[in-house]
Each structure stands twice: as C-alpha cells, then as structure tokens.
Amino acid sequence: MAKQGWEDSEFPILCETCLGDNPYVRMTRQGFGKECKICGRPFTIFRWTPGAGMRMKKTEICQTCAKIKNTCQTCVLDLEFGLPVQVRDSVLNVQQVVPQSNVNREFFVQNAEREMGNQSLVDYGKADSAAKEVLKKMTRVEPYYKRNKPHICSFYVKGECKRGDECPFRHELPVANDLSNQNIKDRYYGQNDPVAQRMLNRTDKPNKLGQPDDKAITSLFITGVEADITEQDLRNHFYPFGEIKSVVVVHKSKCAFINFATRSAAEQAVEKAYNNCNIKGHVLRVQWGKPRPQGPKGDSQTEGGGGSSSSSGGAGPSGSGSGSSSGQMSLDDLLKMPAMLPPPGAVPSVYPSMDPTSFGTTSRDYRA
Ligand SMILES: [Zn+2]
Ligand SMILES: [Zn+2]
Ligand SMILES: [Zn+2]
Structure with a gap:
C-alpha cells in the first residue's frame, strides 16, 4: 500500500x-x-x-x-x-x-x-x-510547555475580539523578537538561527579573552568563516579597530587570520569582537593567533613574508608544540590541515576530539 x-x-x-x-x-x-x-x-x-x-x-x-x-x-x-x-x-x-x-x-x-x-x-x-x-x-531540565500555548488572537491585537474568556487564542500583544524571524529550514540545517546565535553568545564562556604574553602577536584567528564571507567583509568588520596589515581567508577550513599592524589594534579588536562577531548572519569566533615558530628550536624562518613556503619539517598537524593547547593557531598549522577538518586549535578544548571518525560520516561522503 x-x-x-x-x-x-x-x-x-x-x-x-x-x-x-x-x-x-x-x-x-x-x-x-x-x-x-x-x-x-x-x-x-x-x-x-x-x-x-x-x-x-x-x-x-x-x-x-x-x-x-x-x-x-x-x-x-x-x-x-x-x-x-x-x-x-x-x-x-x-x-x-x-x-x-x-x-x-x-x-x-x-x-x-x-x-x-x-x-x-x-x-x-x-x-x-x-x-x-x-x-x-x-538545557532546560523540565519540558517547556509554554511553547504549546495557543497562538496570539489576531482579533485581540486589533482590539476586535468579542469572545472574551471563551476565545481559544491568547489575548496578548505580540512581542517582536528573533523568534518571529525563524525559519524551519534554517533551524533544521543549523544555520542563521537567531535564537541559536543568541544562546551561543551568552553561554558561560568568559566574556574576555586573555592576552598572550608574547607582544609580537598581532594577529587574530577567526573561525566560522562561511563561504559567503569574503576577505573584504572581514576587512570592513575589523578595520575600525586599527590598521590591518593583511587578511588571509582559508575557506576550506572556514577560518581566517587578521594581521593587525599594531598590538594595540589587535587588543582592541579582541576586546570588542570576542563573543560578539556577527557577519552576514554568521557567528564568528575570535581568538588570538599564534606566533610563527622561531627562536632556539631552530627552524628559524621568521620574516620572509606571507606564504607558507616550504617549511614542511617539524610537527604534524596535531602536535604543533606548546601553543596548540592554548587554542592559538598559526597560519602554518592551518595550511598543513587536511581539507574540511576544522583545525585542532580552532575551538576550545571542551569540544570533542577532532578524530574524523567521531563525525560518523567518514565512510560515506554526502557532500555535494
Ligand atoms: Zn518538539
Ligand atoms: Zn480572541
Ligand atoms: Zn523529510
């Protein structure tokens, strides 16, 4: 049948x-x-x-x-x-x-x-x-039955409902809020959901991000950079904090680096944008970048401009030394990442391991 x-x-x-x-x-x-x-x-x-x-x-x-x-x-x-x-x-x-x-x-x-x-x-x-x-x-511990309440009475809103207590609809004035803009597809796909974004913004993460002791660090590491966010969007968002030397966007890893000309600009950007960075409806996370490997460990390739060049020696993607546990990330680390996997330092350590098998979808590739 x-x-x-x-x-x-x-x-x-x-x-x-x-x-x-x-x-x-x-x-x-x-x-x-x-x-x-x-x-x-x-x-x-x-x-x-x-x-x-x-x-x-x-x-x-x-x-x-x-x-x-x-x-x-x-x-x-x-x-x-x-x-x-x-x-x-x-x-x-x-x-x-x-x-x-x-x-x-x-x-x-x-x-x-x-x-x-x-x-x-x-x-x-x-x-x-x-x-x-x-x-x-x-999470709420108890079921939230308020969600099942009747819809608001449209006649009441216009001041025209004559049914009084008999009216099956709610006699309240609507409050315009994020909820009224929700859309079932976005909520299902887990994107651009204003309610979710509000919840994520007010989780008990600290409201301030500490500063790295190394004053040479002037770059920020941004995650959640969706495909429709361009380099220019990032520049527009961050230029009010100070002069930007360069912006590197790595869309396949959904992240970017903002390199400021001065430390004070970077500090100001962190202060204002940490837990409060929203571009084109996407919530982006802001963290400090990590210094490039240098100093006593050898492998000193300090200045030398932008690209990742050929510094392929040294640690692999997961064990990039002391910095990785602090949630900092360098461009070099990032460029060594396999495509599509978020970089290990990109999220605080409370997140599940980056073991690809934990996604449960490795054996099949549904991405289109
Ligand atoms: Zn339900
Ligand atoms: Zn009514
Ligand atoms: Zn279906």
Missing part, C-alpha cells in the same frame, strides 16, 4: 514538550497528509493537543529527516538536549551533512533512510563528555 520511499509510520518522533504532559494523548494520523518541510516527500502527519488549553500541534518534517538530525518532528529541536540544531552542532563541532539543493538532498535522504535503520546519522552519543556538559548546562 505504501508507495516506494514514502513514509508510513505508526507513531511520531517527538520531544517531551511537544508531546505534552498528558500520557494518554489522542492523536489523529493521516497517511501522506503533507509534504515534509525539509525533503518535500509526502509523510504521515500526526495531530494532537498537548494538554488542556494548549494549541493543536502537528508534525512538520518526516521521520527520516528528523532521524538524520536527531530532532523532534514538530519543533525541530534536538531530542536529547531540547536545543536548536545550531547550538548542538556548534558545541559538538558536528559538520552540516544534509545537502541543501533539492536534487542532492532527495538522493541523500533516500540513501540515509536505507543506511540509518533506527539510529541517527551522526552518532551524537559519541560526543565527548565535556561538550555534553556544556549542552546540559544550556
């Missing part, structure tokens, strides 16, 4: 909040009731009321799409932590795997369906425990 590749399921994948506090929820089920808002394929829609006085909810994305990202089919929040995909994936440092163009996405989702069985595509359970602690701190 089920068409090939069409989903036909008996029960939805839901978070506790969307399900509501009534353990005996009655659901209506409609086979192939609508198209999934991510992959566009028809899927089984469930509708239910998650508790007295709450609004009716329904599933919005298909089970395959939900399983790929381990999210609820209705609110598209992560099932384990109840957090936006963007928050979870940036803390766990998981890469985006679902292609966004229609053709590639359809192929991807069908393959994933076959390979996944009942698990999610990325093994989030394998993430390092420190990173999980960070997520747990950001």
Whole structure:
C-alpha cells in the first residue's frame, strides 16, 4: 500500500514538550497528509493537543529527516538536549551533512533512510563528555510547555475580539523578537538561527579573552568563516579597530587570520569582537593567533613574508608544540590541515576530539 520511499509510520518522533504532559494523548494520523518541510516527500502527519488549553500541534518534517538530525518532528529541536540544531552542532563541532539543493538532498535522504535503520546519522552519543556538559548546562531540565500555548488572537491585537474568556487564542500583544524571524529550514540545517546565535553568545564562556604574553602577536584567528564571507567583509568588520596589515581567508577550513599592524589594534579588536562577531548572519569566533615558530628550536624562518613556503619539517598537524593547547593557531598549522577538518586549535578544548571518525560520516561522503 505504501508507495516506494514514502513514509508510513505508526507513531511520531517527538520531544517531551511537544508531546505534552498528558500520557494518554489522542492523536489523529493521516497517511501522506503533507509534504515534509525539509525533503518535500509526502509523510504521515500526526495531530494532537498537548494538554488542556494548549494549541493543536502537528508534525512538520518526516521521520527520516528528523532521524538524520536527531530532532523532534514538530519543533525541530534536538531530542536529547531540547536545543536548536545550531547550538548542538556548534558545541559538538558536528559538520552540516544534509545537502541543501533539492536534487542532492532527495538522493541523500533516500540513501540515509536505507543506511540509518533506527539510529541517527551522526552518532551524537559519541560526543565527548565535556561538550555534553556544556549542552546540559544550556538545557532546560523540565519540558517547556509554554511553547504549546495557543497562538496570539489576531482579533485581540486589533482590539476586535468579542469572545472574551471563551476565545481559544491568547489575548496578548505580540512581542517582536528573533523568534518571529525563524525559519524551519534554517533551524533544521543549523544555520542563521537567531535564537541559536543568541544562546551561543551568552553561554558561560568568559566574556574576555586573555592576552598572550608574547607582544609580537598581532594577529587574530577567526573561525566560522562561511563561504559567503569574503576577505573584504572581514576587512570592513575589523578595520575600525586599527590598521590591518593583511587578511588571509582559508575557506576550506572556514577560518581566517587578521594581521593587525599594531598590538594595540589587535587588543582592541579582541576586546570588542570576542563573543560578539556577527557577519552576514554568521557567528564568528575570535581568538588570538599564534606566533610563527622561531627562536632556539631552530627552524628559524621568521620574516620572509606571507606564504607558507616550504617549511614542511617539524610537527604534524596535531602536535604543533606548546601553543596548540592554548587554542592559538598559526597560519602554518592551518595550511598543513587536511581539507574540511576544522583545525585542532580552532575551538576550545571542551569540544570533542577532532578524530574524523567521531563525525560518523567518514565512510560515506554526502557532500555535494
Ligand atoms: Zn523529510
Ligand atoms: Zn518538539
Ligand atoms: Zn480572541
């Protein structure tokens, strides 16, 4: 009866909040009731009321799409932590795997369906425990039933609702905020999600970044440099802090170096942009750069201009000496990185290891 590749399921994948506090929820089920808002394929829609006085909810994305990202089919929040995909994936440092163009996405989702069985595509359970602690701190412990409240009454807003207490909608004035600009695809892909960005900005990271003792360091290491952020965008963003000597963007590693002419400019940039750097809707992370290897260890190739030249001797990508544990990064380190892998120093040490197998997708390459 089920068409090939069409989903036909008996029960939805839901978070506790969307399900509501009534353990005996009655659901209506409609086979192939609508198209999934991510992959566009028809899927089984469930509708239910998650508790007295709450609004009716329904599933919005298909089970395959939900399983790929381990999210609820209705609110598209992560099932384990109840957090936006963007928050979870940036803390766990998981890469985006679902292609966004229609053709590639359809192929991807069908393959994933076959390979996944009942698990999610990325093994989030394998993430390092420190990173999980960070997520747990950001998570609400209890289900957040306010999210199930009825929508605001549009007649009330215009001052025209005559239904009073009988009105099933909320009699409140809407508050314009980031939430009203959210979009289900962005939330699913974990990008440009204003709510996630706000959460990431206020995590209990220190609000200041210490200064490296080495006063010769005048460069900043920027991560989260998405493909649409150009060198010029970075210049425009950072020039107010002082004269910039050079900007090096490495898109394949999503990072960049801003080399300031003076230390005081770099310090000012760190002071203003640390935990507060947003370009074209992307949140970028700002850290101090690392000095180039020099001094007593030999391998002294100090000045000599821009390129990485041929200094191939010495440490490999992972063991680049003392600096790597402090989260600093040099251009030389970066250029030795394999493509697509974030550099080891790019994120604080609380993130899971950069072991490619921890992404769970190494055996198949879905990038299009
Ligand atoms: Zn889908
Ligand atoms: Zn939910
Ligand atoms: Zn009303």
